[in-house]
Amino acid sequence: MKPSVLILPGYQGSGETHWQTHWEKANSDFFRVEQRDWEEPIASEWAEQLEQTLQKCEKPVVLVAHSIACLVLAHWASKAHTPIKGALIVAPPNPEEAIFPKSAQGFAQTPMMRFDFPSIVLASSDDPYATMAYSRRLSDAWGSKLIDLGKRGHINTQSNLGAWEEGYAYLQSLLHM
Numbered sequence: 001m002k003p004s005v006l007i008l009p010g011y012q013g014s015g016e017t018h019w020q021t022h023w024e025k026a027n028s029d030f031f032r033v034e035q036r037d038w039e040e041p042i043a044s045e046w047a048e049q050l051e052q053t054l055q056k057c058e059k060p061v062v063l064v065a066h067s068i069a070c071l072v073l074a075h076w077a078s079k080a081h082t083p084i085k086g087a088l089i090v091a092p093p094n095p096e097e098a099i100f101p102k103s104a105q106g107f108a109q110t111p112m113m114r115f116d117f118p119s120i121v122l123a124s125s126d127d128p129y130a131t132m133a134y135s136r137r138l139s140d141a142w143g144s145k146l147i148d149l150g151k152r153g154h155i156n157t158q159s160n161l162g163a164w165e166e167g168y169a170y171l172q173s174l175l176h177m
Contacts, residue, residue: 002175005023005175006061011038013035013038033049062088074110077115078113086119086174087118120173120174121139122167132148
């Protein structure tokens, strides 16, 4: 059975020109996890919404998280949860950076335990939200493969990636594991 893909946008959601939106629109088996409030994320609420959405999905499922949703994924994975096939984790932010959204709640302590599913962390060497050293610490703790994409900013709309074929290729590798 071909896996479904759940898109997990970060703070403020993923707008029309974000690569997550491109992927979702181009694939009938890609679905977005909708959060109650995109402006004031609460880690526990977002993790619970992810779990509720997963329980309604046909299995297997691969998650594609961007930015603060990467931390949500870690909070979700640290509790009993619906099994998944894998996760693509893109540009996880460091909650200790000054640029981290002040309205975000419950993100100060990122769970640092090995995931029970395969995962890839894609990080940028010039991401204003996290250093490569931080991305490496997360990847090591989570048991994720870390890929340094070079200078791509926060790998978001401002990075001008369009449909971002490079990231899509990494997703395909997870889908075919």
